[in-house]
Amino acid sequence: MSASEELLATGEGPLLMPGEPPPYALVERPAARPALLVCDHASARIPAALGTLGLAPADLADHIALDIGAAAVARRLGERLGLPVVLAEYSRLVVDCNRRLDDPTAFPEQVDGRRVPGNQGLDAAARSRRAEEIYWPYHHAVRDQLRRLEALAAAPALIAIHSFTPVYEGRARAWQAGILWDKDPRIAQPLMAALRSRVGLVVGDNEPYSGRHPADFTVDHHAEAEGLPHVGIELRQDLVTTANGVEQWSGLLADVLEPILDDPELYLHWSG
Template sequence: MFPRRMARLRKARIVGHCRDDGIIQASRPLPSDPPAGTSAATETLQYCATMTPRSPCKPAEHPRPVTVPSPPRTAPPLPLLGPDDPPPVTVLRPESDSPVLLLCDHASRAIPKALGTLGLDEANLCRHIAYDIGAAEVTRRLSERFGATAVLSGYSRLVIDPNRALNDPTAIPVVSDDVVIPGNRALDRAEEERRIDAIFRPYHAAVAAEVARRRERGQVPVLLSIHSFTPAMRGVARPWHVGILWDHDPRIPIPMIARLRADGRWCVGDNEPYSGRTTLGGTVESHATPAGLPNVLVEVRQDLIATPEGAALWATVLGDALEPILADPGLYDIKLFPRE
């Protein structure tokens, strides 16, 4: 287009519309254009302008730079366990070549220093809500008697309970035996994960590693889980001295119950005071039952094993009942017992 025509164009009022691509189209002759019928009759003017699509037909202003704020930086969560805290798991006799594997899910009442006391006084931290009184000592003595590996948890069940599924609301209890746990109230997911990573997973990893080690040696692991229970619950006395908990694998529980009852001194619970058939996601249910491994969970009444002497006696009682069962070669077989 000639310079003179361009000058007139700049002064002209353009009547038209804007296309989606920012092109202006004029739909009537410019005032200075030649009359219709000439070689320069009504023409459609296309002018490449900086326009916003479908905006009024005027040049757009130069866009201003937009500053997008960076998301706030959050410090990574501090590790739950410090250098002065005990380890999350203790493994006794890891070099043992015995197929027997002892477990103690509630061996300790320790709490990470970062969590203080969870808002509880010392009296409550010495109660059954914090750990299974006497169970660790019985486990240690059975480990010595059978020369077997034992895996013991390093922290209180109030921090996180390794004998629960992670989706169980009692895995990190807010209330235990009518006692409110202030340090467990309104936890966010980050704090839950911190406890899972520091305590729950290492314990179960240790159990899984010991099971795998025996399988690699060509052995069928036998899992014995040791717990303790209170003499009374909600004011109701519990008559049992010991309870044998099991699901549908009878290989250890049935002969063990028979031998303990034959002793004549003990009231023996068969799936009492708890039932092994109603629990899901516990340590035995996770590591033994699905794999068809022989297993049993033993509950001893806490007042009977609260002292070293009592723990020694019950390690002997349980050991005597277990010894002929563990000596039977027919025990060491993979066998699934589906839930009914």
């Protein structure tokens, strides 16, 4: 480990400096429906105290640092459906807000074959500092928004927006979108059916990632464990890198989600 890596690996001093953005962005609005949008991997931002984690600018603009296009889709979808949105403001490379903290990929030392120098050999204090200043404030914001929505329904819905790279580990991915879920089908199944009814769309059922995977922390922790209706939506990144793509996909998702979210029977605790 180099001298600079040794410095980053320790947990001395505050992580976020005055003038830096808070750990999450909150788009508040009077909710038209009792549902919340979240985006765990919305940003590639690294706290100034961590420099660039030893990575090149090209790495920080790539999918290893954020879910490209996901934040823009989440914000626009929130506008279309009249929903609040919570977005993580720091990169998944600093701490992955969609992982358990004891998961090795929560503080990834390597991603897609690329070494992350600033994450090598992190001590407990360094991990704790990232968790306390970024990870938990984000999750507390998600929790607080869901509690606020309980004024509208006993069991508000949680919708997580992600994106995936068209090629991963040398393999092309044919899906334009993937729907992630585990036991509760109330949003996932009608959403998949509606999307698949559109000509030419290839929609994955727990592809390219699975909602049954234990790494899917945000939905598991805030919704599935509480019996709230939920779904994870993955969009292929090459389809949402432009303003036109964001408009197209946020519009499509709004069209298919609206009738699902307008069903009052949705907002009951799942006991299946």
